Amino acid sequence: MSAAAVELRGVTARYGQVLALDDVTLTMPAGRITAVVGVNGSGKSTMFKLVMGALSPWAGTVQVLGRSTAEARRAGLVAYVPQAHDVDWDFPVSVREVVATGRYGRLGLTRRLRPADRDAVEAALDDVGLAALADRQIGELSGGQRKRAFVARAIAQEARVLLLDEPFAGVDTVSQDGITAVLKQLRKRGTSVVVSTHELGSAPDLADHAVVLHRSLVFSGPAAQGLAPEVLARAFGMVR
Ligand SMILES: Nc1ncnc2c1ncn2[C@@H]1O[C@H](COP(=O)(O)OP(=O)(O)OP(=O)(O)O)[C@@H](O)[C@H]1O
Numbered sequence: 257m258s259a260a261a262v263e264l265r266g267v268t269a270r271y272g273q274v275l276a277l278d279d280v281t282l283t284m285p286a287g288r289i290t291a292v293v294g295v296n297g298s299g300k301s302t303m304f305k306l307v308m309g310a311l312s313p314w315a316g317t318v319q320v321l322g323r324s325t326a327e328a329r330r331a332g333l334v335a336y337v338p339q340a341h342d343v344d345w346d347f348p349v350s351v352r353e354v355v356a357t358g359r360y361g362r363l364g365l366t367r368r369l370r371p372a373d374r375d376a377v378e379a380a381l382d383d384v385g386l387a388a389l390a391d392r393q394i395g396e397l398s399g400g401q402r403k404r405a406f407v408a409r410a411i412a413q414e415a416r417v418l419l420l421d422e423p424f425a426g427v428d429t430v431s432q433d434g435i436t437a438v439l440k441q442l443r444k445r446g447t448s449v450v451v452s453t454h455e456l457g458s459a460p461d462l463a464d465h466a467v468v469l470h471r472s473l474v475f476s477g478p479a480a481q482g483l484a485p486e487v488l489a490r491a492f493g494m495v496r
Pocket residue numbers: 271274275276294295296297298299300301302303454
């Protein structure tokens with residue numbers, strides 16, 4: 257059997273005295289779309305930081321495609337699409353340049369793009385429907401288009417596991433549909449997609465698997481069950 261996209265075993269994460277995740281054990285299947293659902297502060301971003309290797313667990317282990325997070329990151333297996341407010345949009349780079357950074361891990365010290373890298377960048381721009389806007393400054397795009405630019409960067413990187421932090425937040429329904437279509441296309445190619453959300457809007461028809469967090473694990477399993485009202489009541493009704 258092939259390795260899970262993401263596996264957490266007995267993971268506890270802390271920021272000083274703050275307990276962000278408490279003894280979480282779960283598996284996210286490879287080649288599927290997983291929705292990580294929970295209220296603000298339930299530990300979604302913390303889980304992403306752990307999977308990216310940007311935060312070490314206080315206890316327990318995290319694996320990505322059967323490897324340590326450090327190995328997965330070095331091999332470019334995992335990519336992260338940030339929330340809009342985590343990015344400096346005034347930075348003077350074009351959409352194409354942002355997408356091209358997805359190839360940097362593959363380049364030598366000169367960081368010079370080879371023809372194959374350029375082709376991968378153009379193909380990724382095409383995949384997300386941004387080819388016509390490739391020369392625009394990233395700051396001149398709408399919120400939904402910016403998110404698609406970061407998805408294109410992850411596609412160019414040829415990441416096998418793609419983490420998206422709140423991809424549907426503050427995005428109109430047309431852009432939401434565009435992002436959803438791209439994610440389904442990636443699943444078809446065998447990419448594992450993990451989407452965090454505190455809005456349930458489009459999660460049910462997008463996700464195969466659901467992880468419901470409330471600092472500890474409320475549910476991990478088929479999306480249809482995880483997004484059932486009684487599970488969500490436990491996740492969203494509880495007061496910390
Ligand atoms: N750098 C930090 N220092 C201290 N506490 C933190 C830090 N980052 C997060 N926390 C705390 O850890 C807990 C989990 O936060 P986390 O960001 O993982 O939640 P989240 O589910 O992603 O929330 P949101 O939906 O608001 O993004 C919260 O109580 C939060 O206040």
